[in-house]
Amino acid sequence: xxxxxxxxxxxxxxxxxxxxxxxxxxxxxxxxxxxxxxxxxxxxxxxxxxxxxxxxxxxxxxxxxxxxxxxxxxxxxxxxxxxxxxxxxxxxxxxxxxxxxxxxxxxxxxxxxxxxxxxxxxxxxxxxxxxxxxxxxxxxxxxxxxxxxxxxxxxxxxxxxxxxxxxxxxxxxxxxxxxxxx
Numbered sequence: 073x074x075x076x077x078x079x080x081x082x083x084x085x086x087x088x089x090x091x092x093x094x095x096x097x098x099x100x101x102x103x104x105x106x107x108x109x110x111x112x113x114x115x116x117x118x119x120x121x122x123x124x125x126x127x128x129x130x131x132x133x134x135x136x137x138x139x140x141x142x143x144x145x146x147x148x149x150x151x152x153x154x155x156x157x158x159x160x161x162x163x164x165x166x167x168x169x170x171x172x173x174x175x176x177x178x179x180x181x182x183x184x185x186x187x188x189x190x191x192x193x194x195x196x197x198x199x200x201x202x203x204x205x206x207x208x209x210x211x212x213x214x215x216x217x218x219x220x221x222x223x224x225x226x227x228x229x230x231x232x233x234x235x236x237x238x239x240x241x242x243x244x245x246x247x248x249x250x251x252x253x254x
Contacts, residue, residue, distance in 0.1 A: 114221065114232045114253050120194035121216045121234055125249075126153040131173060132251045133166050134214075134238065138222040138231060145180070148173070149249070151187070158201060159184045166224045166231065168252045182206055213239040220248050229253075 116124045125132065134147040145162040150170060152158070162180040167173040185203030190213070202211040214236050221232035233250030 115251055116219055116221075116232045116234070122189065122194050122197050124233075125197075125199070126151050128251055129170065130251050131161070131163075131167065131170050132233065132249050133163075133231070134236075134247050134249050136245075136247060138220070138248055138250060139225055147182075148179070156187055157184050158187050160205060165226050166229055166250075166252060167227065168229055185210075210240070214249065215239070216249075220250065222250075224250075224252070227252075 115128050115130070119127070128151070131148040131150055134149060135142065145164055146166065148161040148163045148166075150159045150161070160182045161173075162182055163173055163178050165178070167176065167178070173179050183203060183205040185201040185205070187199055187201045190198040190200045196216050196218075198216070199214040200211070201214070204210065217235045217237060219232070220235050221230070223229065224231050229252040231250040231252050233248060236247050236249045238245050238247045
């Protein structure tokens with residue numbers, strides 16, 4: 073009888089410990105929801121193009137392709153949805169965050185433009201920008217054509233964004249407009 077009581081105590085203790093450990097494991101997984109992690113890694117996932125461009129507080133990089141090497145630098149766009157403005161910088165490379173580019177002192181401000189959407193399409197918006205860049209009046213149109221993702225090798229960053237056609241001074245150029253995932 074004493075053996076069965078000891079065995080019962082051991083089983084109850086083991087079961088209780090198992091429940092406590094299971095509870096701890098469950099609470100530690102709350103912050104690693106695979107869906108939210110994926111969304112952070114890909115800022116365009118589950119968002120329309122309009123939402124992705126204007127709700128992301130990071131820089132968007134415009135270039136000929138994800139790994140295109142430009143002698144004059146890369147255009148970096150920072151959208152301000154509250155004021156419908158976009159500040160354009162020239163940078164030497166893509167950075168994971170706006171703060172990283174700022175710390176590296178690699179934000180050569182070209183100017184701030186007002187932007188608006190010329191159509192109602194959420195997936196393929198046409199963005200019209202007007203203002204002054206380097207004190208020269210200019211306007212440009214960016215037409216979103218589809219999604220793109222890849223790896224920017226110079227900074228070892230995964231990026232995602234959109235294939236776009238940029239019309240500057242009536243000259244159409246196929247480009248990508250991408251931002252790093254976190």
